[in-house]
Amino acid sequence: MAKVTILGATGNVGVFAAHTISEIPYVSDMLLVGRPGREDFLAGCCRDLSDSFAARGTDVRLSYGTSLADTKDSDIIICTAGVPRRPGQDRNDLAFENAKIIAETAETIGRSSPDAILFLVTNPVDVTTAVALKYSGLQPRQIFGLGTHLDSMRLKSLIARYFRVHVSEVHTRIIGEHGDSMVPLWSATTIGGIRINSLPTFSGLPAQEMIDAVRTSGEAIIRDKGSTVYGPGEAIATLVKTILGDENRILTVSSYIKSEIHGIGDVCIGVPARINRDGVFPVPLSLEEDEVAGFRESVKKIRKVTADVMERLEAAR
Ligand SMILES: NC(=O)c1ccc[n+]([C@@H]2O[C@H](COP(=O)([O-])OP(=O)(O)OC[C@H]3O[C@@H](n4cnc5c(N)ncnc54)[C@H](O)[C@@H]3O)[C@@H](O)[C@H]2O)c1
Numbered sequence: 001m002a003k004v005t006i007l008g009a010t011g012n013v014g015v016f017a018a019h020t021i022s023e024i025p026y027v028s029d030m031l032l033v034g035r036p037g038r039e040d041f042l043a044g045c046c047r048d049l050s051d052s053f054a055a056r057g058t059d060v061r062l063s064y065g066t067s068l069a070d071t072k073d074s075d076i077i078i079c080t081a082g083v084p085r086r087p088g089q090d091r092n093d094l095a096f097e098n099a100k101i102i103a104e105t106a107e108t109i110g111r112s113s114p115d116a117i118l119f120l121v122t123n124p125v126d127v128t129t130a131v132a133l134k135y136s137g138l139q140p141r142q143i144f145g146l147g148t149h150l151d152s153m154r155l156k157s158l159i160a161r162y163f164r165v166h167v168s169e170v171h172t173r174i175i176g177e178h179g180d181s182m183v184p185l186w187s188a189t190t191i192g193g194i195r196i197n198s199l200p201t202f203s204g205l206p207a208q209e210m211i212d213a214v215r216t217s218g219e220a221i222i223r224d225k226g227s228t229v230y231g232p233g234e235a236i237a238t239l240v241k242t243i244l245g246d247e248n249r250i251l252t253v254s255s256y257i258k259s260e261i262h263g264i265g266d267v268c269i270g271v272p273a274r275i276n277r278d279g280v281f282p283v284p285l286s287l288e289e290d291e292v293a294g295f296r297e298s299v300k301k302i303r304k305v306t307a308d309v310m311e312r313l314e315a316a317r
């Protein structure tokens with residue numbers, strides 16, 4: 001059984017993630033952490049969640065706190081703390097502001113929970129994953145970000161609707177930045193186990209429209225309802241369950257790669273990774289030429305944003 005901690009638990013994503021995670025059978029304890037002054041809200045969340053447990057037959061010990069010291073002995077710490085983007089902003093516009101929060105948080109967690117797995121949701125997630133890796137001192141396998149898992153789910157749902165098949169029949173991946181330079185892997189997309197490009201209907205697939213819809217999905221939801229919540233919340237729970245259940249699923253998350261993909265590496269970015277109780281292990285890949293070119297561009301972009309942020313963080317210390 002495991003203790004799962006959510007940082008930023010008073011936020012839109014944090015609150016819903018607490019609900020989805022409480023449904024995972026391996027979770028025995030859940031700690032909700034918010035900023036000082038938010039104690040009443042956190043207490044209310046705990047009471048409200050507890051009410052739902054009776055109906056569901058769930059038995060999770062809930063607690064809340066406002067200090068990172070409370071996170072000690074967590075098995076997984078999920079970080080949703082930080083500012084979200086407003087309509088018209090790019091996720092990378094949040095880079096420095098959120099990196100400052102993550103650097104401080106990661107330093108404390110690295111000292112107090114050296115065996116934990118640290119899961120970043122805060123955007124821009126590829127950059128915050130790299131910042132957490134550097135400042136926590138934890139091993140690369142212990143740190144990952146939501147990355148392009150949510151984008152892959154968005155594409156999966158569009159493909160399933162287009163082909164009028166159940167979503168479970170579709171396997172697809174998007175790699176690279178959780179952002180504009182993301183790269184769809186049509187070569188790794190199957191429907192009912194059959195490669196999508198060997199289906200006669202593939203030629204009519206509005207592939208570019210689909211990927212454009214995925215690229216702009218977060219922005220469109222934020223414009224219409226203020227924040228993305230249900231997609232990220234369910235995606236977070238899938239990953240927590242994969243870790244705690246030692247499931248060895250291959251999911252596309254932001255992870256540190258050395259040179260696993262065509263020799264490209266030394267960056268945190270969305271890649272397929274085998275995920276289990278020990279953490280996250282990127283899977284070496286062989287891609288089509290245009291996919292490699294797209295991935296190189298995406299890596300180049302993320303490396304630059306990450307390097308700029310690291311430099312500013314060091315200068316600010
Ligand atoms: N990676 C993804 O796919 C994905 C999906 C959704 C949201 N996000 C990101 O998650 C983050 C949270 O989104 P949200 O919609 O829940 O935002 P929100 O504003 O509703 O919540 C933000 C949370 O962070 C906390 N916070 C803000 N500044 C802080 C600071 N200086 N120190 C400590 N805590 C602080 C707030 O108290 C609150 O709990 C954003 O960065 C957003 O972009 C990422």
Ligand SMILES: O=C(O)C[C@H](O)C(=O)O
Pocket residue numbers: 084085091123150217218219222228231232
């Ligand atoms: O788009 C955002 O800013 C939130 C998140 O990254 C998302 O894709 O839902």
